[in-house]
Amino acid sequence: MKHFICITLAMLMSPYHVSAETIVAARTIRAQTILTSSDMTLIQGDVPGGLISTDEAIGLETRVVLYSGRPIMAGDIGPAAIIERNQIVKLIYAIGTLSISADARALGRAGPGDLLRVMNLTSKSTVSGIVGSNGAVYVGELPRS
Structure with missing residues (x-):
């Protein structure tokens, strides 16, 4: 009986049996x-990646x-875009x-930290860079904040 109680307690304390909530x-x-708080609600259950x-x-x-x-997955949302498609940056x-x-x-829409393809207006070549918080697109090293 003692053994059964110990196993039951171990199962109850296990992170795999904890009731989780997910945002939907x-x-x-x-x-x-x-997104605002009124756009989301909590439900019982664990959704991987949610x-x-x-x-x-x-x-x-x-x-x-x-x-x-x-469920709202991590990849479904991101920082608000600060660059719109066709914008000169x-x-x-x-x-x-x-x-x-x-x-x-x-050549797309992006927020800070996103990878964005752009076309150099002089050479007409396309490159990909990381969008900085100032709205510039960086190729090579990002500026130190």
Whole structure:
């Protein structure tokens, strides 16, 4: 009997038996919408890859349509876009003390930290870079904050 009680207690204390909550969309939400607390609700259950706290999602932008009652996955949301498709942006190549800048056209929509393809307006070549918080696209080294 003692053995049974110990196993039962171990199972109850195990992280695999803890009731988890998952964030789901409270309604259908269009892509490119900034999330608020009223857009989400908690349900019982654990969904691998699903968000577990509304604090993780508030203020972020939806990358895809979120359907009512479906879990919100980490890849479904991200920082709000600061660059729109076809917008002219500053393209900066930086390595060590060398820094070269040019104007480029954004070939997509992106937020800080996103990888974005741009076309150099002078050479017409396309490159990919990381969007900085200042709206510039960096190839090579990112600026130190």
